[in-house]
Amino acid sequence: MRQQPVYSGRQAGVAVITALLLTTLAITIVASLFWQQQVQVRSIENQRMQLQKKWILRGAIDWARLILREDGKQSANVDHLGEPWAVTLADTRLDQYVENGRAEGEDSDATLSGQVSDAQAMFNLNNLATDGIVDPRELAVFARLLTNLRLDPQLAEPVATMVAKTQARVAAAPGSSTAESGTGKTSSDESFPEVQFLRFTQIDDLLAVSGFNTEMLNRLKTAVTVLPRKTSINVNTTTAEVLAARIEGLSMSDAAMMIASRDRAYFLTVDDFKRRFDDKTKTVTDKDVSVYTHFFIVNGKVKMNRSALDVSALIERAEGSTSTMPVTTTVLWVREN
Numbered sequence: 001m002r003q004q005p006v007y008s009g010r011q012a013g014v015a016v017i018t019a020l021l022l023t024t025l026a027i028t029i030v031a032s033l034f035w036q037q038q039v040q041v042r043s044i045e046n047q048r049m050q051l052q053k054k055w056i057l058r059g060a061i062d063w064a065r066l067i068l069r070e071d072g073k074q075s076a077n078v079d080h081l082g083e084p085w086a087v088t089l090a091d092t093r094l095d096q097y098v099e100n101g102r103a104e105g106e107d108s109d110a111t112l113s114g115q116v117s118d119a120q121a122m123f124n125l126n127n128l129a130t131d132g133i134v135d136p137r138e139l140a141v142f143a144r145l146l147t148n149l150r151l152d153p154q155l156a157e158p159v160a161t162m163v164a165k166t167q168a169r170v171a172a173a174p175g176s177s178t179a180e181s182g183t184g185k186t187s188s189d190e191s192f193p194e195v196q197f198l199r200f201t202q203i204d205d206l207l208a209v210s211g212f213n214t215e216m217l218n219r220l221k222t223a224v225t226v227l228p229r230k231t232s233i234n235v236n237t238t239t240a241e242v243l244a245a246r247i248e249g250l251s252m253s254d255a256a257m258m259i260a261s262r263d264r265a266y267f268l269t270v271d272d273f274k275r276r277f278d279d280k281t282k283t284v285t286d287k288d289v290s291v292y293t294h295f296f297i298v299n300g301k302v303k304m305n306r307s308a309l310d311v312s313a314l315i316e317r318a319e320g321s322t323s324t325m326p327v328t329t330t331v332l333w334v335r336e337n
Contacts (some may be wrong), residue, residue: 015047037100043254053302053309055096061313064298068317072327076319079118079293080236080266088115090301098219114300118237119314120293122225123245125200128160130180135160145245145280147250149219154210166199173278200226202335225297228316228332232290236266237271248283294318299337310337 002205067085075083094110123145125139143156203221206212223242232245235258244255258277269287272280294317301310314332319325 009121010277045084048305048309050309051177052110053304055309056110056302057300057309057311060112060300061113061298061315061331061334064114064313064317065331067116068315068329069327072317072329076292076327078266078268078291079234079237080262082266082290085116085296086118086237089113110302110304112300114298116220116236117297117299118226118293119295119297120234120290121237121239121242122223123157123242124225124227125163125203126140126232127230129164129167132164132167140248141245145223145242145246148241148244149223151216151219152211155209159206159208161199169296195201196302201333202226227295227314227323231295232287234291235270235289236262236291237293246288247281250280254280281310309333312337 003252042253064085089115090114091111094112125142127133127135127270128142129138129240139156139160142159146153146156154157203224203226204224205215206217206220207214224235233242233311235243238246240252240255240259242251244252247255254277258280261276267276269291270284270286273289273291274284296315296317298313298315299311300313301308311334313334316332318330318332320330322330
């Protein structure tokens with residue numbers, strides 16, 4: 001008879017170790033597959049939630065546009081903080097409107113909050129220059145504003161210079177000694193075109209100006225903005241710091257008094273504003289202040305479970321050229337904060 005092989009203790013140990021290694025390898029492969037599947041599921045879930053948040057905020061911006069259009073129809077000559085658009089939307093639960101993958105009967109954590117603010121309540125950096133030339137009057141306004149905000153007023157000049165460099169210059173008349181207005185560039189220099197800087201589009205662009213930092217920008221964001229064209233200050237919505245800067249010779253205490261008067265009864269017209277404070281508004285022109293606004297900023301935030309999306313949008317409102325033309329609102333940009 002054929003004798004069966006006899007395994008030694010060493011061979012048995014190797015077999016056990018091999019079996020353990022194979023088992024460990026199999027478990028590792030299975031665990032890796034489960035982990036990859038979980039990652040894919042979580043990625044798809046995050047993408048879905050992100051898309052839901054974007055659609056919610058898009059709807060919120062459209063709703064804000066509707067409110068601003070209706071406000072323009074009802075009160076085309078004045079905007080103030082007592083109107084519906086100025087009411088802040090506190091955290092509002094969206095349980096009935098958002099499907100976030102939870103079991104039936106469970107509440108979601110989806111909430112929406114937001115606010116519409118008057119962009120013309122702030123100083124517009126694009127006021128500092130026109131056609132590439134610094135406006136000395138607006139430069140003085142910005143310097144006073146920096147002082148009111150306890151910042152260095154000497155920073156106003158480099159900002160104005162930078163804003164001027166970002167604007168296109170008006171070509172000089174044929175036969176003149178300069179190729180561009182206000183540049184001092186002679187005809188012999190035409191082969192060396194001046195560098196065109198990117199236009200200012202947001203407050204964060206001030207970081208390109210020497211002397212500014214993030215902390216300073218955070219203080220400026222409540223008083224300074226960047227709008228597509230030159231604008232006036234809405235005295236019905238502005239702050240004491242901006243108002244005192246806008247009106248030459250006006251102290252902070254006088255500006256606070258004007259704000260208190262406005263809070264009791266908003267200004268119906270620019271003439272109404274001047275009449276109430278005729279001794280302090282002699283230097284004010286219709287280009288300096290207004291009671292109507294064309295630009296609004298919409299801030300919206302959606303929280304959904306473990307994530308949030310915070311955006312801001314700039315909306316321009318334009319009244320119709322005739323009584324039969326409708327008021328229109330246009331979204332100029334949308335940015336994530």
